[in-house]
Structures are given as C-alpha cells and as structure tokens.
Amino acid sequence: MGGSKNTKLVIDGKRVDGRTTDELRDIKIVTGVIPAADGSAFIEWGGNKILCGVYGPRECIPRHGASPYKATLKCRYMMSPFSSLEEHGRSGPSRRSTELSKVIREAFENVIILERFPNAQIEIYLDVLQADGGTRTASLTAATVALANAGIPMRDMVAAVAVGKADDILVLDLDKGEDNLGQSDMPVAMSMRDKKLLLIQMDGLLTREEIAEMLDMVENGCNKINTIQVDALRKHYENNGEDNFTW
C-alpha cells in the first residue's frame, strides 16, 4: 500500500499484465487431489498456488475444546517459506498468517452447518505454495471446494476476491505488484445465494461511494469465480474422480 509515484499501475485502462480494470486473472481449480484427506482442492490463481485439505467431522482434540452444541471449526492458513520470489521465509506461523487463519475461519462459520456434529471438529488446512497477491481470497475460494468435496454440510458456497485502488482507479483482483504499490486493498468473501459478506477487510483510504462501486465489482467477480468452483466440482464427480491431474 502507498508506494512509488513513479510506477504506473494502470495506463489507458490496462494494467501491467494487460488486464482491464475489472478482469480476473486465470483461475484453475481441481478437487479431490489428496486421497488421504476427507476433502481437498488445489487452486492456481494468477501466480498463486494454494493447496487446501479438509478433515472432519472427527473427534475433537483436545476434548475440552469440544462444544456439546456444535462442531468446532479450526482453520490454519500458512505460507510456505518458498512461496515468495524474494527471500526464503521462515517456517511456521507468523502474525499475519494467524490473523488470516482467524478471518477465514470466521467466514466459514457462517455457512458450515456446525450444529449437525456436536463434540466434533472440522479442520481446514491452507498451504500457500506460491504467492502472487490475493492469497487469502484464493484460499477461501479453494476451501469452499474442498469442504464440498469432503461432504461437509454447508448452507451456501463462498467465493472471494480482492478489489482495490491503484493510480486512483478501482481495480478488481489485485496481483502482488498492485497489492504492494497500490493505494488500497479490500479483500471480500461473499455467499453466493444471499450475497452476504462473510469476510471483509481493507486498508488505505476509500470513500463510501468507492466502496459501493467496489462491492458491485466484487459481486460480479464472485459470480464468475463461483462458476469456476462449480465446474471443478462437476468435473470431478462426473469423471468419478479420474481427473488426470498434474501439479
């Protein structure tokens, strides 16, 4: 955020990678890629590569964390030390990954029907193998598919995308450069049936009007993303799991 006055991110309605202001990057999703997991999905979104594994409902460990009313939802978002083109990072959680784990979990607490599995736990594991801006929204998008693959009951599907401002222009789906050098970044997750906002964060300075316009851009983007999620699931179940998947 903030950034160099010399770098132009949007010239004549075209961004550095050639996209228009409301265009999404290429997104590919494959589900059922990890046989050991109850559900799984692998997403490639622009330069992002994220693996999601879902377990549950299964025994809640530790026992004292269990609730007699509903399943306990756990979510762990982590970035691998090799996910950035820059330095090799450290292994393990960071303050950022802890925060993202929380907000992603809170998004899904709205749609997973936790009351059906008292005393159990459901776990979502997100590992970013390659990062290129928008990892939390790509993670959420993949996790929805993995949860469906696991047969975890949900009220709705969730799609997510970040929208922001660069060179005073509103842009959809910020890549790493736009995220780092742009003026504002607003990741949003949306439930597809009733269009409720399940994750919303932002930084930078935005007017109310800008936000209203950005939310429309998000809704359009999420509709397209949801189509990709649905196609990934349909393809997997129609082929009965015989996708010829390579990483």
Next chain:
Amino acid sequence: MGEETTDKIMAYVRRDVMNESLNKGIRFDGRKLEDYREISVQQSVIRTAEGSAVGKIGETQVLVAAKFDVVKPFPDRPKQGVMISNAELLPTASPTFEPGPPNENSIEVARVVDRAIRSAECVDLDSFYIEEDKVLGLFLDVYVLNHAGNYTDAATLAATAALLDAKMPKIEDGKIVRGEYEGNLNLTALPVTTTMIKVGNHWLIDPSQDEECVAETELTIGTTEKHVCAMQKGRGAVGKEELLDCIDMAFKKGNDLRTILKR
C-alpha cells in the same frame, strides 16, 4: 495377544493375518515383496523456487522446493556455501499429521534427506562463495502432500529431482537478481533412498501405510551408484548379514529410482 495389537490409526490388521498373505509372496495391494509402487516425478512445479519437484510413489506425494538466498557462511567454513533442509508433514497429507512445530518424524526425514544429499557430495558447496562474508544458502523444503506410506523415499527422490531442476540465480553486487538465472546447478551424483520393513520373516520394500503400522523393523538406506551414503534404522533390530542383504537390495532398487530420475 498384547504385542499383536494393531496401530489404532491405520492398519486394522494383525501381523499374523498379513503374514499369511506374505508367505504366499503377495502383499495386500497385490505387489511382490520387493516391488515399489508406481513411481513418477514432476519437476518445475514452484516458480518462486529455483528448483522444485513432486515425487510420487503410489499415492504418496512429496514436494521439494530448492531455493537460494544470500547468507553468512559458517565461521569455520568461510568460503563454503550452506545447505539447510527442513520438512513439513502437512496436516492435509494425513489424518495422523497434527498441526504444530516439527516433531520427531518431520525432523528425522529432513535430516535423512539432507544426509543422503550431503554425503553424496553431489552439490558443490564451494561454488556457492560470493564474496567476503557472503555465500549462497541452498534451502531444501520437503513438504509431504499426501501420505500413503514411505514418504522418506518420495522425499529424497523429489529432493534430488528438485536439485536436477534447479537453476543458479544471477548474482549482481553481492545480491540475487530474482527471476534471472545463470546456468544449472550441476549435480555430480544422484542420491536416492530405499526404505524397507520387516514383518514376521519377510522384508518388504517400499512399505504402504498398512505395512508401516505392523512393521517390526524399519530401515532406510541411501545410495549413489557405487556407495552407501546414508543409513537410518527406525524400529527394531537387524542382524549383520541381514544388513548386507538389505544393502544389496538398496543398490538394486536405488538404480531403478536413478533410471527414473535420468529420464
């Protein structure tokens, strides 16, 4: 009866039941006792690392990323580069992997893979010298993606494949210019590991998860074409003659794995 009980997590079979099948020379998944499952390698999977590969043995899949950074050399070896290996057993990969800091299993596999590669002297750490107080550090990250038994062999296979895949980063003014490369990392040997377990009187190569649970003895042997470069015994005990037989088998199987890497 007490010793024969199953591992709660996966096997759900007793050794005597498995032995019945092994006595006929066939394992539960239809393999012969000395057969590996299907093996494949896919390279250049992670663009943010200079080298990477996914090693697949049966359903077990391990990703290894090889990434360079400029680091300070060790004080006792000021002109030599540094290699650091780490492993993560991703909770996604198995219902038995819990989130948290590295445990004895992930630490062990990282150290065994590291030892096999380091002993094989296949990476020229002297060529990693940049200038005073600056050398290249090679970071090997082993990520187990799906556990269906024997992630050790898949890890070493993926690590060697990642090193084969690796390009040397371009260095300018003592710094790495990310995204630009200067030639390949030259590997002078192809270390691999062969893991075997003993159930009853039978040694099995490349154990599946079931088999790992009822194993009485576990042994991993790292080889290059002509040498043993690593050995690691897990559970159990092994006789001297037995070990030599295992080493012969490790060379035989190791060469099969090397053939796959050379492709």
Next chain:
Amino acid sequence: MEKKIVLPGEKIGDGMIRAHNTYFDGTATYAAVIGTINEEGRYIALETPYKPLVGDTVVGVVTDARHAGYSVDIRLPEEGFVPTRTIKVSLQLGDFVLCKIKSVNEVGDIDLGEVRRLPPGKIVSFPASKIPRLIGRKSSMIELLKEHSGGDIIVGNNVYVWISKGSDIPLMIETINMIKKKAHKSGLTDEISKFLQKVK
C-alpha cells in the same frame, strides 16, 4: 449416465422436503452437500460422512478397555461405547467387533449392543455414500465377493468392511477398490463377476 450434480446451497424445492443432507430455511429446502438427482427426482448426497442410526449394524475396533466398558472405533467423531454389564465375553484392545447401534443422543454419544467378537482379519474403509453399491441390489454384490473370497466378508453400515483371515485378502482389496472407483457405473455387478471368474 448423465448426472445432474447439485451443489451446496442449491434449492431442491419449496417448503420442507424430508431428505438427508439438506436444510430448510423456513421457506424452501436446499442441498447442504454435493449430490445428485436420481431417476425418481430425489436428491441423494454423493459425499457424506456416515450418519449413525439406531439399529445400524457396524464393524468396529476396540480401542480402550476400562472398568465401565469398552470404547469402539466405528469411524465417527465419537467412539461407540459398550457397557461391561451388557456383554458376556471379555474384549481386548485391537479386537474386531460387530455390533448394533442401541442409542445415539443429541451430543453424539453412541451406545452399542449385541456385540459379537469377530475373528482376526483385515478392516478396510469404504466411502459411506457408496456402501449400497458394495452390498448391491438384494445383496448381489456382497454375496459375489463372499463366494470368491475363500473366507468371509462383513460390510458395516458404517464405513468399515471386515475381511476374514483365510480369505484371499489381496484379491478382495483389489475388488473392493474397483467397486469404489466404478460405483457410478451401471452393470457393475456383472463386470465384477466377470473379473472374479477370470482370476480364478
């Protein structure tokens, strides 16, 4: 076989429709889990964790023996419990058992009864949603497997399948995996029958 795939959140019908793995929001009923619409127009889940019902027969493994009773793993978040006073035989850690679900309460505690100890063998797991295919119409598929096993096979309503010691375990595992992979195909019982004949 053209399948209409139904996704979570997709509407199944107006009003309250009684079907597993759906939810009712006061006005209409929606799918909660990925599923399909069968020939009779009914929604059936494709992926589902096993939902224990009273009267179900389940295969399990004894994981704990305490004074009050035994804990049995039947592949659910909660382990099943067998009170000591309800059975005559004494069980040991690792024993395989066949039992009936006697009760399930609101917090998921499961009591098991009519416990029969199973002889040694191998337990494999099989996806809950595909169990009907493993049993087959009028038990045709499971009888076919038993015939060719050389031993015995018991399919629990839960996801565990027990194969007896003395059976051709590798062949049974191979056949079960085939059924798992091809569960969506029609004519599967014939295909498996042909395969087992060839192997003889």
